[in-house]
Amino acid sequence: MELLTQQRGAVLVIRPSGALTHDDAETFKTEMRELMRENLGRVVVDASALPYVDSKGLESLADVAGDLAQSGKGLKVCAANETLRQVLELTGLSAQFEHFEDTNSAVRSFL
Amino acid sequence: MPMDKPVTRRLFAIRKDLLHSDSLLAVPIFIVVGVFLVSLVISVWNNIMFQRDVREKACVHKARAIGSVLAKAAEGLMAGNELSSLRRVVVEAGVEHDLTSCRVLLPDGGVLADANPTNITTVALPSSWEGVAELGDETFTDNAATLTFPLQVPGRGNATLEVVAGLENQRAAGFAPPTAQMTIACLALATMLLVHRHARFRLKAISAIHEVLWAVRDGQPDVSTLELDPKLGQEAIAWNKLLDSKQSERVGSAIQRVREVVHDRSESDGVFFAAFDAFPYGLLLVDAEMQAQQANGAAGVLLRTERSQLLGAEVSCAITEEAVLAGIRRAVADPAATRAVVEVEQGGSIAAGVLRFTISPIRTDHSGLALVTIEDVTQQRVAEMAMNSFLAKAAHELRTPLTNIRLYVEDALERVEHDAVATSKCLNIINDESQRLDRTVSEILSVSEIEAGSFDVKRDDVHLDVMLEQVKADHEPQAKEKRITLEFDLPPKLPVAKADHNKIALVLHNLMGNALKYTLPDGHIVVSANAVGDRIIVTVTDTGLGIAAEEFERVFDKFYRSKNPATAGIKGSGLGLAIAREVARLHGGDITVESELGKGSTFTLTLPIGEETT
Secondary structure: OEEEEEEEOOEEEEEEEOOEOHHHHHHHHHHHHHHHHHOOOOEEEEHHHOOOEOHHHHHHHHHHHHHHHOOOOOEEEEOOOHHHHHHHHHOOOHHHEEEEOOHHHHHHOOO | OOOOOOHHHHHHHHHHHHHHOOHHHHHHHHHHHHHHHHHHHHHHHHHHHHHHHHHHHHHHHHHHHHHHHHHHHHHHHHHOOOHHHHHHHHHHHHHHOOOOEEEEEOOOOOEEEEOOHHHOOOOOOOOOOOOOOOOOEEEEOOOEEEEEEEEEEOOOEEEEEEEEEEOHHHHHHHHHHHHHHHHHHHHHHHHHHHHHHHHHHHHHHHHHHHHHHHHHHOOOOOHHHHOOOHHHOHHHHHHHHHHHHHHHHHHHHHHHHHHHHHHHHHHHHOHHHHHHHHOOOEEEEEOOOOEEEEEOHHHHHHOOOOHHHHOOOEHHHOOOOHHHHHHHHHHHHOOOOOOEEEEEEHHHOHHHOEEEEEEEEEEOOOOEEEEEEEEEOHHHHHHHHHHHHHHHHHHHHHHHHHHHHHHHHHHHHHHOOOOHHHHHHHHHHHHHHHHHHHHHHHHHHHHHHHHHOOOOOOOEEEOHHHHHHHHHHHHHHHHHHOOOEEEEEOOOOOOOEEEOHHHHHHHHHHHHHHHHHOOOOOOEEEEEEEEEOOEEEEEEEEOOOOOOHHHOOHHHOOOOOOOOHHHOOOOOOOOHHHHHHHHHHHOOOEEEEEEEOOOEEEEEEEEEOOOOOO
């Protein structure tokens, strides 16, 4: 899995490209924590190139969302496919995330 | 198996079958038992043949012994004229020894005695007879052995004793036990086949689990691929249930951790502090000693420290901005202090972050406290700056053609009476500037749509190869006019992308237009496109003026114009590349540039094919 980043104003859009599974999950979590710390949490996860997430990936997303929850924020996720949305719903993790249709909406939510 | 399959692959398949598949137990056992049973069958057959030979020989030997004894007795009885005794002896020999036939023959063929008395043809023993009796002989057929013994009866003549022993019964008697063994062997073989077939079916699930465990060992991360086909049996169903429970357990633990973070604190710290932590703005409660009595999680994040390190510590450890510290001091010490707001640019620039500190004094009976609210307003400031800059640049871009139009209208009005040529020239310039104004307004509208978030992407099937051919046709006249060589290096077929047709066309026209604009006459432009993985990559390479390295990113800023003096005379709004990159990014792609001053530039458009986006 590859993490592509784009700066949109003061907001960093992180685009994981490829499945978020097993070995990648720990790297994803570490890099996300570092990027969130650097950007004071002004981070959007663009899930348009995230085909699926396994249990380890879910754990990492939950951990990252947990970090943000400590500062009263939710992890902003945009363009998640139907499968990912269903997985988050079914596992009860959906409430920990803020969902947006596209990156523009997610970025504008910081205004 | 195909005949052209390499030998190594066949060997590998056999090895895999023997070592890793369901044949791990079944095939070797089947081979061993099969060899054993085949050996048994061969052994039984040999035994049958041997038994048959032995019994035949024994039968003949017995007949020979009986014949010899009977011949001696017959000679004596015939010499003593004891015909009835002879006949009784012959009958008893035939019955007792299970002979097919036993008889005494005269040379003329008359039957003197027979095991079956009805066959007797010579009733009385003649006193003498002529003729030569047959010599002793043994003849064998498939079913019987015929032995003849010469009899010499003194004073009467010669006769013959014929003994016929049946061989069929002997064979049958010898054949029965090996046949039973053979039948048992065949039944065992058939049973083994059935057992093998059943074992093979049952072992399929175990073998599949074995394969999956190997995949796990080799690092297969995708749990969904570890599931087995339930048709493989109960073992496969149990395995799938195990996977499901493990998956649920892991997801459950992840959910639990989040709940612990969000909810459990409320149990230990109380609802008030849980709400304090759920507040998205940083909150600090500072006492008269300038120490943080309370701090929430957001304060820790925004001040780039740990919440636990803030509690009870001097706020100056986390807040270094003197204006903020002064505001807090005033709030906790001065009874007349009012709410103060201080904005701080971290690291001296907006890009590094802007925090807004709102300091509210709280009065109690004994001492003063200050509630400091910390808000991250970086994005708002960046947006405001961008908007201001955009308005200023837009006004400038609109004013330039408008000024030109106004000046040339005035000029044309002055000359219209007496100088038709100059008037015509003015009108042409006014026309050009009007078109430029129109393009600029369109681009500004596009940018404002992007800024407002209403720049919709309508995904449809986009045939980039066809679109690039159209781009080529549209720009060829302009290239020809500037004597620029246009080369399109396209593959025979490109995948169809899910994208907004009009906006991608706009991007390609912008890239192509820029290349033509900044390439000098007699230059060269190459456009290539390729599918790489799930993306299509289009590159536009020119031999134009080039871009300095420090301007690589800035050329994508709105209204940015290159500082290269060589580009001074080239008109443009500075919005084309900004819009192109925004369109690419809205599609999940990007545009990047590589360039060298004086040598040319390569713009690369990366566009996801977009099958997985929904």
